[in-house]
Amino acid sequence: MRECWASCLGDCDGGISAEHIVSQSLFQSKTVNVRGFHWCKDHSKTISLASLTKNALCRHHNAVLSPVDSAGSHAFDVFRTATRLNNERMLAPHQRHKRVNHIVNARDLERWLLKTLINIGYGGDSYIGPNSSQRGLASADLVEIAFGRRQFKPENGMFVAAKPGQYMDSQDHLHCSLLMKDAYICGARFVFRGLRMFLDLIPGGMRQPFESIPGMEPDWCDVRPMKPFKRMKFERGGRLDQTITFRWTRKRGRIH
Numbered sequence: 001m002r003e004c005w006a007s008c009l010g011d012c013d014g015g016i017s018a019e020h021i022v023s024q025s026l027f028q029s030k031t032v033n034v035r036g037f038h039w040c041k042d043h044s045k046t047i048s049l050a051s052l053t054k055n056a057l058c059r060h061h062n063a064v065l066s067p068v069d070s071a072g073s074h075a076f077d078v079f080r081t082a083t084r085l086n087n088e089r090m091l092a093p094h095q096r097h098k099r100v101n102h103i104v105n106a107r108d109l110e111r112w113l114l115k116t117l118i119n120i121g122y123g124g125d126s127y128i129g130p131n132s133s134q135r136g137l138a139s140a141d142l143v144e145i146a147f148g149r150r151q152f153k154p155e156n157g158m159f160v161a162a163k164p165g166q167y168m169d170s171q172d173h174l175h176c177s178l179l180m181k182d183a184y185i186c187g188a189r190f191v192f193r194g195l196r197m198f199l200d201l202i203p204g205g206m207r208q209p210f211e212s213i214p215g216m217e218p219d220w221c222d223v224r225p226m227k228p229f230k231r232m233k234f235e236r237g238g239r240l241d242q243t244i245t246f247r248w249t250r251k252r253g254r255i256h
Contacts (some may be wrong), residue, residue: 004058005122007059008140009147014059019195021052021119022174023112025073029083056122064147068115071108076172078102079193082242083170089164093237106228106246113199117188120176129182129201135183142201155205159225160246161196163188166223170194179213189220195232198225 121128131139179187211221234242
């Protein structure tokens with residue numbers, strides 16, 4: 001398949017280009033261990049990040065989605081920075097530090113999750129989204145959401161799946177597991193540098209607990225999907241030390 005997955009928008013230009021399946025800027029190394037694709041289903045394989053691509057988007061649409069790649073990379077780096085700072089401050093438990101608040105653009109991170117899901121499913125044997133009419137392509141409504149032309153309904157989109165006291169192994173790691181119903185991709189579970197997120201594409205929203213899905217990993221059992229998820233808190237010595245705020249509405253000013 002050599003068709004731009006955003007061709008339904010009607011403004012393709014520049015010919016097909018190599019699209020990174022996962023934003024290259026997320027990772028600091030030049031190589032990555034991957035598993036789960038048809039060429040590495042049962043074992044991990046180390047490849048260069050530059051080669052983890054598909055001919056999936058025209059040059060114009062690839063460029064238009066560049067800010068979405070930046071939003072995903074920014075969120076990944078926020079978790080990286082917060083983890084590093086938490087580890088540093090743990091070495092001095094009695095020292096007082098200024099509270100730090102990090103900001104994540106939740107709406108753009110949601111678009112990044114959708115873009116990544118579409119990239120993974122593109123050209124495959126499954127319909128991408130419940131409204132898709134062609135195997136290997138996303139439905140027009142999902143493409144419009146990925147490009148910011150519309151938003152998910154409240155019962156769909158990005159949910160953070162968490163429970164109080166849950167351990168978060170925040171390393172440079174990304175995991176995506178597609179949720180299938182018949183031949184349709186209806187969502188995906190992400191582990192985004194330790195944070196568990198669920199992208200819900202199911203009409204009316206997912207109404208069953210994760211533990212009722214056969215083969216579900218234990219870490220996804222007894223968690224509560226939350227949207228809009230607003231804040232992560234880091235405490236040290238009984239005091240609030242850091243927060244990560246998920247901003248769902250755009251405000252003027254720069255995100256730090």
